[in-house]
């Protein structure tokens with residue numbers, strides 16, 4: 001029978017599912033795996049969605065291709081996590097012309113025209129960098145520490161913003177950044193870059209890695225060089241995924257700022273509102289905690305990801 005009244009919260013009335021096309025960055029890190037799990041576990045048929053999901057292997061051209069194919073399919077709504085900030089205006093204009101609303105999750109785009117997307121759901125990466133840097137200053141200022149930085153994917157919002165936030169926080173301290181390179185958010189590349197730093201410098205005191213996975217790679221390199229991570233060389237990372245929290249509890253990392261990957265529920269709620277033609281907030285900031293070694297031991301048993 002006809003579904004009367006306004007569309008139900010579970011979807012656009014009755015048996016009709018909301019078709020959503022999602023372009024994911026890739027599968028580069030533990031964070032990304034948890035983020036993908038959250039989206040796939042939430043945007044299900046029983047929750048009123050018909051999800052089309054694609055993994056772009058961290059390539060922007062693959063994301064643009066996926067978004068174009070979803071536009072062709074005529075999905076009700078598009079969502080994606082932009083691998084880098086720039087280069088999206090054309091495909092976002094195409095979505096707008098096709099009358100298909102777009103939701104950003106996790107990472108931001110640099111588009112001037114914010115009518116190109118309905119909402120951006122994600123953490124405040126500058127704040128994450130500041131939280132990490134402020135702890136470093138509290139713990140290590142005044143000791144002439146030399147620091148190396150493992151940056152995330154070049155041009156990505158988290159890499160740009162975490163670097164900015166950390167740099168601002170340590171600017172009044174005597175912590176000296178002696179080198180900074182991208183490890184592309186992966187464990188393998190984090191290890192390779194750290195090996196290079198260890199060959200180049202013999203006085204590294206601190207590593208700031210933009211995510212746990214690169215920090216875990218740095219741990220492997222530090223141990224292979226016969227040193228003790230967390231003691232000879234301190235490590236601060238961002239994400240707080242299970243492997244990172246275990247290393248923190250084991251004393252191999254000194255501090256982790258969380259970046260919550262469980263964005264599925266927020267995305268589902270915003271997508272339902274957008275399809276129902278309701279107003280949605282342009283920016284939804286996900287709250288992040290932070291953990292030292294003691295807090296990690298406490299929190300580990302209950303961690304969902």
Ligand code: GZL
Nearest residue numbers: 028029031032106158185211
């Ligand atoms: C942050 C997210 C970053 C994580 C990395 O929201 O975009 O990408 O910090 C992931 O682990 O690869």
